[in-house]
Amino acid sequence: MISPIMEETQKIQPSDAELEILQILWEHQPASVRFVHEIICEQREVSYTTVLTVLQRMTKKKLVERIKEGKSHLYQAVPKEEEIQQNLVQRLLKTAYKGSAMKLMIHALGQEEVSSEELNALQQWLETKKQNPDG
Amino acid sequence: MISPIMEETQKIQPSDAELEILQILWEHQPASVRFVHEIICEQREVSYTTVLTVLQRMTKKKLVERIKEGKSHLYQAVPKEEEIQQNLVQRLLKTAYKGSAMKLMIHALGQEEVSSEELNALQQWLETKKQNPDG
């Protein structure tokens, strides 16, 4: 879709499968197809070539980088985890919350059981933010 | 994708175009294709039949309901806005934030300019939450 909103938000928007793989890479950089496949298979059944195919597409899109390693390859995430997270929240904020960060937060807090440590951390964060708005 | 995470999160996940339309409906219930089209066109160019087609698919998926109105129809969102929002944050939380609501919130707050009213509102909300964790 090419709405103005989309354009602004036209940053990297990995698909579900891609994000799943990125997550793994962010934790175990660089990794082989085999490795990624095994990790995923701890959660769900999927064929080796499926993972391979997704990784190949991701390479084409520059979502990952390939390092030759003898016959095979090692993969490495290109975007930073934070960057992608930011993109995704921003998008959600605009497309589903009309920009109201508040409501989004309430929802994020509301459904999960947030530990009181997290609540405290957030409170502190808020204090800081109020003092120094450009944090 | 049929990961365990996805299954849990297998609630309604409207596509971009669908969400765009839902947003409009939530604000102006019930609305004609024409109306929806006009609203969208304030933002971006799109053909009337495109909107019609999406609405027809949404009807099939039960994302909207159709009310006959003479020759034409009026459409009404089926899911509640909050419900969809919750689904989307929950999904984001699980797929991109490994469940850390905190980080998600920091990001939500961090990138947009959040008014100090919003910050205050959040602080109050936090107070309440601490007193009465099952809010």
Added chain:
DNA sequence: GACTTATTACTACATTTGTAGTAGAAAAAT
């Protein structure tokens, strides 16, 4: 009543996505 407009139904089509099979080459095992 003939003509123009609005509206729907149906069809189409390119892309993206999730999924996986097959073939061929390289490496490892025996």
Added chain:
DNA sequence: ATTTTTCTACTACAAATGTAGTAATAAGTC
């Protein structure tokens, strides 16, 4: 050296998505 395993490359395919055209029908307009 022959067989088995491990990889990659390539191909395929169904479903979803964003997009829009055409035909038919109903409704207003002159």
